[in-house]
Amino acid sequence: MPTVPTRLTSVVAATSVLLLLAACSGGGSDDSSDSSGDPGHTGREGDGWTVLHYSMGDTNLEPFMVGDVNELGEVGSNDNLHIREFMDRSAEYGEDPLLDQGDWVGGRTLDLGEPGTSEVVEDFGDIDSADPAVLAQFIADGIEANRAGHYALIISDHGASWPGIGPDEGTADYNVLDLAEITEAISTGLEEVGVDKLDLLGFDACLMANYEVASAVAPYADRLVASQELEPGHGWDYTTLQLLADDPDATADELGEALIDGFEGQAVEWGTEDSITLSMVDLTKMDDVDEAVEAFADTMSSESGDVAAAVGQSEATTLGFGKSPDETQDKHLRDLGLLAAAIGDAAPEVADQAEAVVSALDEAVLDSVDGAATAGATGLSIYIPPVPDLADPAYVDVSSSGDWADFLDAYYGAGEAIPADEQAQFTEVNAGPEVVFEDDGSVTLNNTFDPAGLDNITEATISYAFVNDDGSITYFGEEIADFEVGDDGVPTASGNYDLTAMEISDGEDFATAYVELDLSEDLSTAFFDVPMTYYASTDPETPQDALLSLVLDIEAGQFESETIYIYNEESGGYGELAPDPEGIIVPDVLTITADGEQVWEPTTDVGLYSDIPSLTYDFVPVESGTTLQVDLSIYDFGGNVSTVGSYVEVP
Incomplete structure (x- = not known):
C-alpha cells in the first residue's frame, strides 16, 4: 500500500463509556443549521466563496503540500469560487512542480485560475511563514481582492494542538505560529477588511481538533474542521472544493462534510484509514462547551481529594492522541467526551457536570470520522498530563486553558497528598513476583499489593528487557497488565508476556524494536507505537526523532497500516515522514544504565533503509536460554x- 508522511507536531476506554458516547462519534446534533448565512455577518459581497489556503511548506511536508495545491488546481477558480494560495518552499525538500509555476524557493502568493493555471500575486523570496503578520496580511489581501458571500481559511503544516502550527524550518530558530499568534493573525486580517468572521477555519495538520484551540478561535469563525489525531501526510482531498465551484450557495456545513468525506476516501486510497480522525465543530456553540468545561473543572478542583483517583484512572484508559512511549514526546491529549464520561461514571460528585460536557460537545460536533485505532473519538481532545513533571509550563499562558489549568493544579496537589500508606505498593517486593510459565509458551507475573492503595491505582503494566554484560538492561516492550481484587479479597496485579520481540527488516538487515502495545475494546486490533531515529540521505549527520505507528489485525495476523512520524523538538510536534528510500531509520530502545540513568538509544549500529514499502515486521521468539528481566x-x-x-531464562 502507498505510505505517506503526516502532520503532527510535539489505554482504551471501558465498553460502557464507548457505548454511552457512540452517538457522539458519528455527527452529534441533528441541528444542521448553518450560521454562515447570518445576515449580521460583515464584509460579505454577493455570493460564492473565497478560499484562502496557507501552506507553511518550508518543512519535510512540502512534497505533500505541493500535491494538495495541485488538487486545488484541478478545481481552479471561477465565478463561484476564488482560491488564493500562499506557499513557502525550501531548497531542501524536493523539486516537485506546483501547477504551472514549476519549482522555486521562498514564499509566493498565487491566484488560481482555470484548472491547472495560476498567477503570481507576490513573490516574497525568503520569508517566515510562522510570522503572524505574514498570515494576517495574506488574509486581508486575499479577502480585499476577492470579496465574496463566504470565506474559508485553511492552514496546512505540522500541528501540535494548543502549542500551535509549524515550524518554518527556513528561519534560524525554527519559528512556530503559536495559538495566540494564530488568533492574533486571523483577528488582525479580518479587522483590516471589515469582516467579522470566517465561515470556516480549517487546520490540515495534526492534533488541532483540540478544546483549547477550538475555544481560542471560536470568535473568528463559524465552523472548525481539524483532526484530533496525527494526520497522514496526504492530508485532505482538495478536489472536494468542486462543491463550491459548482454551487455558490453551498453552506459551511456542506463544505465541512465534503472535506471530511473526501479525507476519509483519500485515507482509504492510501491505506491510512485505521488511525484517522477529522471533525467539524460548530464554533457558535463553543460558549456552551466552555461553560460546561468550566463547571466540570471547577467542581473537580473543589472535590479534588474525592475525584482524583477517578480522574487518574480515566486518564490512563481514555483514548489518547499523539502518544509516544517516550513520555517527554507524548502530547498528553485525551478525548474530551470520553474522558468526561469516564470520570463522571466513576465519580458521582461530578457526574452531572461530566454529563453536561458530553452533551455540549455532542451539540457542537456536527460531523466526524474515525478509524479502528481512534474508534469512539468525540471530536475534540483536551490536555491532561498524568503527572506535573510532564506538564508544559507554557500551558498556563494559553488564553483558553484557565479553569482547566487550575483543575490540573488541584489534581496534582491531590496526588502529592496521597498518604505514604495509601500509595501504590506491592506487598512482596523483596520476594519478587510469582513467575508462571504457561503451556502456550508465555510467562505470567503475579503479585499482591497493599489494599490501602487500591482505590488510588490507575494502571498496571508488564515490561521486558535484555540483560547486558555491562550491568545495564535494555527494555524492548511494555504492555497493559491487569489488577483486581480476588475472591479471597486480596488485590493482585497480573501481566502476561509471550516471550517474543518485534523485529523490523528492510530485506537486508533487521533490528529489534521497542513496542508499546494497546488493544481495541473488542481485542480484534492491536496498535503499536515504536520510537525510532531517522537520518535523511541528504543530511546523514543530523538525527531526527521519529515514531512508527502500526495497526495489526490480530485474527488475520496482518499489519494493516504503517506510518512514520517525525518529531520536532523545537515545536514539540510530529509530522509524517516524507519517503526517502535512501534514508536510514533505526529503532530506539530504552536502556537503564548500570548507574540508573534512562537513555533511549539505537538498538543497532546498522540501521534500516527507510524505503517504507519494503519494511517487514514480525514477532520472533526470543532465543532459548536468553536471560530476560x-x-x-x-x-x-x-x-x-x-x-x-x-x-x-527463556525455555
Whole structure:
C-alpha cells in the first residue's frame, strides 16, 4: 500500500463509556443549521466563496503540500469560487512542480485560475511563514481582492494542538505560529477588511481538533474542521472544493462534510484509514462547551481529594492522541467526551457536570470520522498530563486553558497528598513476583499489593528487557497488565508476556524494536507505537526523532497500516515522514544504565533503509536460554510506582 508522511507536531476506554458516547462519534446534533448565512455577518459581497489556503511548506511536508495545491488546481477558480494560495518552499525538500509555476524557493502568493493555471500575486523570496503578520496580511489581501458571500481559511503544516502550527524550518530558530499568534493573525486580517468572521477555519495538520484551540478561535469563525489525531501526510482531498465551484450557495456545513468525506476516501486510497480522525465543530456553540468545561473543572478542583483517583484512572484508559512511549514526546491529549464520561461514571460528585460536557460537545460536533485505532473519538481532545513533571509550563499562558489549568493544579496537589500508606505498593517486593510459565509458551507475573492503595491505582503494566554484560538492561516492550481484587479479597496485579520481540527488516538487515502495545475494546486490533531515529540521505549527520505507528489485525495476523512520524523538538510536534528510500531509520530502545540513568538509544549500529514499502515486521521468539528481566508495575494517580521484577531464562 502507498505510505505517506503526516502532520503532527510535539489505554482504551471501558465498553460502557464507548457505548454511552457512540452517538457522539458519528455527527452529534441533528441541528444542521448553518450560521454562515447570518445576515449580521460583515464584509460579505454577493455570493460564492473565497478560499484562502496557507501552506507553511518550508518543512519535510512540502512534497505533500505541493500535491494538495495541485488538487486545488484541478478545481481552479471561477465565478463561484476564488482560491488564493500562499506557499513557502525550501531548497531542501524536493523539486516537485506546483501547477504551472514549476519549482522555486521562498514564499509566493498565487491566484488560481482555470484548472491547472495560476498567477503570481507576490513573490516574497525568503520569508517566515510562522510570522503572524505574514498570515494576517495574506488574509486581508486575499479577502480585499476577492470579496465574496463566504470565506474559508485553511492552514496546512505540522500541528501540535494548543502549542500551535509549524515550524518554518527556513528561519534560524525554527519559528512556530503559536495559538495566540494564530488568533492574533486571523483577528488582525479580518479587522483590516471589515469582516467579522470566517465561515470556516480549517487546520490540515495534526492534533488541532483540540478544546483549547477550538475555544481560542471560536470568535473568528463559524465552523472548525481539524483532526484530533496525527494526520497522514496526504492530508485532505482538495478536489472536494468542486462543491463550491459548482454551487455558490453551498453552506459551511456542506463544505465541512465534503472535506471530511473526501479525507476519509483519500485515507482509504492510501491505506491510512485505521488511525484517522477529522471533525467539524460548530464554533457558535463553543460558549456552551466552555461553560460546561468550566463547571466540570471547577467542581473537580473543589472535590479534588474525592475525584482524583477517578480522574487518574480515566486518564490512563481514555483514548489518547499523539502518544509516544517516550513520555517527554507524548502530547498528553485525551478525548474530551470520553474522558468526561469516564470520570463522571466513576465519580458521582461530578457526574452531572461530566454529563453536561458530553452533551455540549455532542451539540457542537456536527460531523466526524474515525478509524479502528481512534474508534469512539468525540471530536475534540483536551490536555491532561498524568503527572506535573510532564506538564508544559507554557500551558498556563494559553488564553483558553484557565479553569482547566487550575483543575490540573488541584489534581496534582491531590496526588502529592496521597498518604505514604495509601500509595501504590506491592506487598512482596523483596520476594519478587510469582513467575508462571504457561503451556502456550508465555510467562505470567503475579503479585499482591497493599489494599490501602487500591482505590488510588490507575494502571498496571508488564515490561521486558535484555540483560547486558555491562550491568545495564535494555527494555524492548511494555504492555497493559491487569489488577483486581480476588475472591479471597486480596488485590493482585497480573501481566502476561509471550516471550517474543518485534523485529523490523528492510530485506537486508533487521533490528529489534521497542513496542508499546494497546488493544481495541473488542481485542480484534492491536496498535503499536515504536520510537525510532531517522537520518535523511541528504543530511546523514543530523538525527531526527521519529515514531512508527502500526495497526495489526490480530485474527488475520496482518499489519494493516504503517506510518512514520517525525518529531520536532523545537515545536514539540510530529509530522509524517516524507519517503526517502535512501534514508536510514533505526529503532530506539530504552536502556537503564548500570548507574540508573534512562537513555533511549539505537538498538543497532546498522540501521534500516527507510524505503517504507519494503519494511517487514514480525514477532520472533526470543532465543532459548536468553536471560530476560521481566517487571510488573502498578501506578497511582500521584505518579507513585511500585515494581517487582524477576530474571527469566527463556525455555
